[in-house]
Amino acid sequence: MLVALGCAPQNSSTTATDTSTANQTPADCAQGKTLTDGTLTIATDSPAYDPWFKNNDPTNGKGFESAVAYAVADELGFDQSSVKWVKEPFNKSYAPGDKDFDFDINQISITPQRAKVVTFSDGYYTAAQALIALKDSPVSQATSIEDLKKYKLGAQTGTTSLTAIRDDIDPSQEPLVFDDTNVAKQALLNHQVDAIVADLPTAFYITAVQIPQATIVGQFQQQSGEPEQFGMLFQKDNPLVDCVNAALANMKSDGTLDSIEKKWLSETVSVPVLQ
Amino acid sequence: MSSTPDTWRPSDRELERQAVRRSQRRRSILISTTATVLVFGALVLGTVTSPGWPNVKATFFSWDDAQAAFPAIWHAFWRYNVVLFMVGEVLILILAMLVALVRQTKAAALLPLRIIAVVYTDLFRGIPTILLVFMLAFGMPALQLQGVTNSLFFWGLTALVLSYGAYVAEVLRSGIESIHPSQLASADALGLSRFQAMRYVVVPQGVRRVVPPLLNDFISLQKDTALVGAAGLFDALFAARDYANFNFNFTPYVVVALYFIVLTIPLARLTDYLQHRAMERERQGAR
Amino acid sequence: MSSDAPLLEVTDLRKCYGDKVVLHDVGLTVHPHDVICLIGSSGSGKSTLLRCLNLLEDVDDGVIRFEGREISDPRVDRREVRSRMGMVFQAYNLFPHLTVLDNCTLAPRRVHGVPKAEAEQRAHDLLARFGLADQADKHPDRMSGGQQQRAALVRALCTQPTLLLLDEITAALDPELVGEVLTIVRDLAEQGTTMILATHEMGFAREVATTVCFLDEGRILEHGVPAEIFSSPREDRTRQFLARVLG
Numbered sequence: 032m033l034v035a036l037g038c039a040p041q042n043s044s045t046t047a048t049d050t051s052t053a054n055q056t057p058a059d060c061a062q063g064k065t066l067t068d069g070t071l072t073i074a075t076d077s078p079a080y081d082p083w084f085k086n087n088d089p090t091n092g093k094g095f096e097s098a099v100a101y102a103v104a105d106e107l108g109f110d111q112s113s114v115k116w117v118k119e120p121f122n123k124s125y126a127p128g129d130k131d132f133d134f135d136i137n138q139i140s141i142t143p144q145r146a147k148v149v150t151f152s153d154g155y156y157t158a159a160q161a162l163i164a165l166k167d168s169p170v171s172q173a174t175s176i177e178d179l180k181k182y183k184l185g186a187q188t189g190t191t192s193l194t195a196i197r198d199d200i201d202p203s204q205e206p207l208v209f210d211d212t213n214v215a216k217q218a219l220l221n222h223q224v225d226a227i228v229a230d231l232p233t234a235f236y237i238t239a240v241q242i243p244q245a246t247i248v249g250q251f252q253q254q255s256g257e258p259e260q261f262g263m264l265f266q267k268d269n270p271l272v273d274c275v276n277a278a279l280a281n282m283k284s285d286g287t288l289d290s291i292e293k294k295w296l297s298e299t300v301s302v303p304v305l306q
Numbered sequence: 307m308s309s310t311p312d313t314w315r316p317s318d319r320e321l322e323r324q325a326v327r328r329s330q331r332r333r334s335i336l337i338s339t340t341a342t343v344l345v346f347g348a349l350v351l352g353t354v355t356s357p358g359w360p361n362v363k364a365t366f367f368s369w370d371d372a373q374a375a376f377p378a379i380w381h382a383f384w385r386y387n388v389v390l391f392m393v394g395e396v397l398i399l400i401l402a403m404l405v406a407l408v409r410q411t412k413a414a415a416l417l418p419l420r421i422i423a424v425v426y427t428d429l430f431r432g433i434p435t436i437l438l439v440f441m442l443a444f445g446m447p448a449l450q451l452q453g454v455t456n457s458l459f460f461w462g463l464t465a466l467v468l469s470y471g472a473y474v475a476e477v478l479r480s481g482i483e484s485i486h487p488s489q490l491a492s493a494d495a496l497g498l499s500r501f502q503a504m505r506y507v508v509v510p511q512g513v514r515r516v517v518p519p520l521l522n523d524f525i526s527l528q529k530d531t532a533l534v535g536a537a538g539l540f541d542a543l544f545a546a547r548d549y550a551n552f553n554f555n556f557t558p559y560v561v562v563a564l565y566f567i568v569l570t571i572p573l574a575r576l577t578d579y580l581q582h583r584a585m586e587r588e589r590q591g592a593r
Numbered sequence: 594m595s596s597d598a599p600l601l602e603v604t605d606l607r608k609c610y611g612d613k614v615v616l617h618d619v620g621l622t623v624h625p626h627d628v629i630c631l632i633g634s635s636g637s638g639k640s641t642l643l644r645c646l647n648l649l650e651d652v653d654d655g656v657i658r659f660e661g662r663e664i665s666d667p668r669v670d671r672r673e674v675r676s677r678m679g680m681v682f683q684a685y686n687l688f689p690h691l692t693v694l695d696n697c698t699l700a701p702r703r704v705h706g707v708p709k710a711e712a713e714q715r716a717h718d719l720l721a722r723f724g725l726a727d728q729a730d731k732h733p734d735r736m737s738g739g740q741q742q743r744a745a746l747v748r749a750l751c752t753q754p755t756l757l758l759l760d761e762i763t764a765a766l767d768p769e770l771v772g773e774v775l776t777i778v779r780d781l782a783e784q785g786t787t788m789i790l791a792t793h794e795m796g797f798a799r800e801v802a803t804t805v806c807f808l809d810e811g812r813i814l815e816h817g818v819p820a821e822i823f824s825s826p827r828e829d830r831t832r833q834f835l836a837r838v839l840g
Contacts, residue, residue, distance in 0.1 A: 486685060488682065488684070488685045488686075489685070489688065491649060491682065492682065492685075492686050492687075492688070493688075494649060494672075494675060495647055495649065495675060495678075495679075495680040495682075495749075496675070496676070496679075496699070496700040496704065496748070496749075496752065497672050497673070497675040497676025497677075497700060497704045497752065498672070498699075498700060498703060498704060499672050499704075502703050502704070506688075506699055506703065507688050510690050511688070511689065511690050514690060586734060
């Protein structure tokens with residue numbers, strides 16, 4: 032019995048921060064570092080929401096994160112047919128043990144606490160928080176963070192939106208916490224919550240398509256520390272992250288990342304900022 | 307006749323037997339202790355020497371995370387879970403008793419209620435509780451009926467009460483029906499009305515008989531209060547999940563589990579004690 | 594023979610369970626202070642007869658008149674009738690979750706509206722009279738079978754019934770406990786309590802009964818004073834039964 036328990040494979044401790052990567056392309060770097068040779072396995076949650084994906088289908092390359100994922104894959108030398116998508120519920124993505132994906136792209140914010148448990152790529156998007164309320168609600172008149180304190184606010188569990196409510200707004204009523212944005216939307220329509228906080232692109236999608244009766248009241252950056260960035264999630268110490276970071280660096284310098292952002296998240300410009 | 311003092315002393319044979327029994331007992335104790343140590347020792351050893359153990363320990367048993375998450379969980383536990391199961395249990399018992407009594411009544415005027423009671427118990431034992439929480443907490447306010455509250459807490463509580471009420475009603479009904487018909491006959495013979503016979507004779511005995519399953523359902527309810535998380539109520543489990551999601555650590559779940567275990571153990575012992583006492587009373591006439 | 598109006602009159606009583614006819618044309622007259630003993634083999638219908646009298650069962654034909662009015666009428670309030678009769682069964686009489694005292698005061702308080710103090714006083718008196726004074730606060734499971742049956746009798750008496758029905762109340766008892774129960778019944782008879790009892794205790798019946806009825810296959814085959822029935826029965830079947838039972 033003890034013998035059987037001892038047979039779990041050891042994690043290889045090769046760190047890929049060889050200085051020789053300086054001259055390697057990301058594609059060379061990625062050789063042999065994926066779960067399956069010749070295939071890049073990417074994970075995201077289900078449902079895969081707009082505007083990060085489209086039609087709940089990561090494989091179509093549409094939507095910000097889908098586009099970024101395929102662009103990174105391309106840099107790493109994987110064409111569209113060599114990319115495989117798997118579904119990974121958020122709670123499972125950071126559970127201990129071996130992952131069944133190369134990386135997970137799912138609007139996951141990089142925090143130092145989380146970085147102790149998993150490895151993050153560099154940030155590929157900087158997220159602002161936005162406040163959504165029904166058009167005829169008094170909340171839509173708010174112009175500053177102070178104005179928001181007296182309302183019942185809501186946000187998704189485990190997100191920086193929730194932390195933003197707790198830390199930056201600090202309302203007098205306990206915030207409502209939801210498992211996913213669908214529940215948050217229903218509560219808004221039922222007047223069970225006055226306003227919900229979500230990241231800006233999601234907020235646009237909600238107000239444009241899902242709850243046309245709602246409007247974005249304003250956006251705000253969190254007061255404390257660095258602005259939040261989304262990163263791709265890897266198993267701890269996975270050497271592939273360096274290759275991905277190199278890919279991202281390329282995409283940033285040659286403008287690919289910017290144009291993807293412009294294409295899929297273009298409406299983020301004219302929203303008032305709440306101070 | 308004067309009583310003679312008892313002058314018995316054990317015979318040699320008896321002393322031999324006592325010695326043999328003593329040594330048999332010692333051997334048993336030795337064997338059971340060894341077996342226990344071996345089995346549990348092996349389990350513990352197996353766990354801590356497995357390669358993933360340091361990782362699991364950090365993820366599930368991190369003292370720092372436990373401390374960090376503790377206040378939110380404690381607060382949520384008392385604010386939601388405890389209130390839900392204390393208030394809920396009372397409401398459940400009342401509802402269940404009404405349903406159980408209605409189901410076994412023979413009064414003609416109550417037939418429509420009887421039908422409703424049957425439909426109720428079938429329907430609400432069929433619908434998963436978590437689904438009910440979700441449907442009531444978001445569906446009812448969405449109907450936007452006059453005078454109907456929006457409150458998630460109210461609907462979450464209602465869902466629990468409706469769901470558990472159905473199960474507990476069946477338990478009570480089985481308790482009531484298990485009372486020997488001669489008890490009803492005795493009550494009838496004394497001139498008690500049907501209602502009086504139920505109130506003073508059948509129901510008190512019937513309920514005592516099903517105290518163990520009732521307490522079991524209560525223990526189950528305590529866990530199921532966590533289902534209100536589906537409605538966005540920030541109970542202890544949701545608080546744990548929130549911390550876990552944000553900090554990528556599962557220790558708060560272990561903390562919540564411990565809370566529930568600590569709650570359950572005294573109730574389990576209470577169940578044993580009450581059942582023992584109740585069954586003693588039932589065994590009259592068996593001599 | 595007293596010239597009071599009969600307390601209970603039964604005419605042409607018929608009772609069936611499905612196809613089986615359990616009581617045929619049973620007739621009985623009970624005057625106040627009578628002690629009627631029903632004897633007969635098991636299945637002869639003694640228990641069924643008592644249950645019909647107490648309106649625990651519906652009759653399939655015949656008339657029962659109690660205290661001058663017909664109680665076999667479906668419009669009669671059974672509860673009210675039963676509150677004026679007392680019945681004790683063979684076993685499992687007492688309510689196990691209540692003390693003996695509570696058992697005895699339940700009906701007086703809830704059915705007859707007797708105030709608690711008075712009901713308890715009445716109960717204590719009767720319990721004391723029948724040697725159960727120290728059992729008042731015990732639960733039935735702590736008592737012997739004989740004590741339980743005595744308590745059951747007390748409970749029936751606490752409601753001050755006009756008529757007492759006893760259905761083989763000693764049949765489930767160990768032989769040495771039978772005597773203490775029969776003593777009470779004898780006392781009650783001597784005090785003039787009107788009773789109908791089904792019993793196997795022939796010696797007791799011979800001593801205490803004013804009338805003995807022999808039931809055979811659902812009919813009252815023979816009835817009369819004990820001396821007649823036990824010494825010189827008219828019917829063969831009666832003779833056979835007695836020979837078997839008395840040895």
